[in-house]
Amino acid sequence: MYAPEPPADSAYVRIVNVTGALATARIGNKSYSVKNAASSPYLVIPQGSPKLSAGRTSQTLNVAAGHYYTVALTGTASAPKIVVFDDPTNTNRAKALIVLYNLSSRPGVNLKTADGKTAVIPGVVASRLGSRAVNGIKISLAAFQGTRPLATFKDVQLERSAAYSVVVTNKGAFWTRSTTSTR
Known part of the structure; x- marks a missing residue:
């Protein structure tokens, strides 16, 4: 099974x-x-x-x-x-893990709520990552450089014990859910 x-x-x-x-x-x-x-x-x-x-x-x-x-x-x-x-690994099965990878040349990027009011993962420098465990929730998030949004992720469903990634590049950003394959 x-x-x-x-x-x-x-x-x-x-x-x-x-x-x-x-x-x-x-x-x-x-x-x-x-x-x-x-x-x-x-x-x-x-x-x-x-x-x-x-x-x-x-x-x-x-x-x-x-x-x-x-x-x-x-x-x-x-x-x-x-x-x-x-x-990082998700050690709290009651939370979702979000990881922000800054693959851009930007000196610092942030993951915030889409309205820009609440920081989720602040100040990730180039070629580094930042992470945060959060409660399961449906939310809109955005990657920012300063006050400028780079990409918005509308109505993402964060599920408990799951892991998600935001990858920021010089051309924008994308969202993925992390999965494991045994092949």
């Missing part, structure tokens, strides 16, 4: 693509194809130091058991720049 639990030495890795084109990446023996302005599910991989290759770029990752990682591909799909984030 349920998928089997991953092995205890598993790490979870996903790809976020902001290269402007379809990107293909390989981590160990797992392959990802991710549309632009989208993310893959987290894939289960063994802890350790797998090789990551995307286009003409490659590097070794260091992934620990029980950790979640986002590998952001920026620049171009043929020779992407790779930014690796050790993602």
Whole structure:
């Protein structure tokens, strides 16, 4: 009825693509194809130091058991720049987790209510992330630089024990719900 639990030495890795084109990446023996302005599910991989290759770029990752990682591909799909984030985990099953990734060159971005009045995740500098656990709620949110909205996410339903991502780029922002795949 349920998928089997991953092995205890598993790490979870996903790809976020902001290269402007379809990107293909390989981590160990797992392959990802991710549309632009989208993310893959987290894939289960063994802890350790797998090789990551995307286009003409490659590097070794260091992934620990029980950790979640986002590998952001920026620049171009043929020779992407790779930014690796050790993602926060949702330790409170009664809350939803929102993570804001700043993949732009903007010095600081904020996630606020869509009207700009309430900060949810303030001041995330370039190539960093910020996060916050919140109650489950239906709400409209927006990514801001200062008082200028970059993108608005209308009527998003935040569900308890789920995780969501806002990815800010130089061209805007997009919203995803984080999921795990056991393939």
